[in-house]
Amino acid sequence: MKLEFAFPSSSLISKPLKTYRTLIIYAQELAEEISREGLTQAELARKHGISRARVNQWLSLLKLPKGEKKRILEMGDHWGSRVLTERKLRAL
Secondary structure: OOOOOOOOOOOOOOOOOOOOOOHHHHHHHHHHHHHHHOOOHHHHHHHHOOOHHHHHHHHHHHHOOHHHHHHHHHOOOOOOOOOOOHHHHHOO
């Protein structure tokens, strides 16, 4: 008896699309959620399944100089491709 295995073609298996947010826009949304719901950074982190340190890092982006924030916000929110990385923002 010969066993045969059928594997689906790679075209049938699709990975979910990875999305990228402009981090300052995301940080603004997190800050709004904190003020709207009266959450601490730790509570917000638990709610979203991320570390408190990561929440703190993202919220600290809101302290960038106004000119830098404006330049980044003008890029918009690019869901399909990464325009600006955290590594690039570290230099600011």
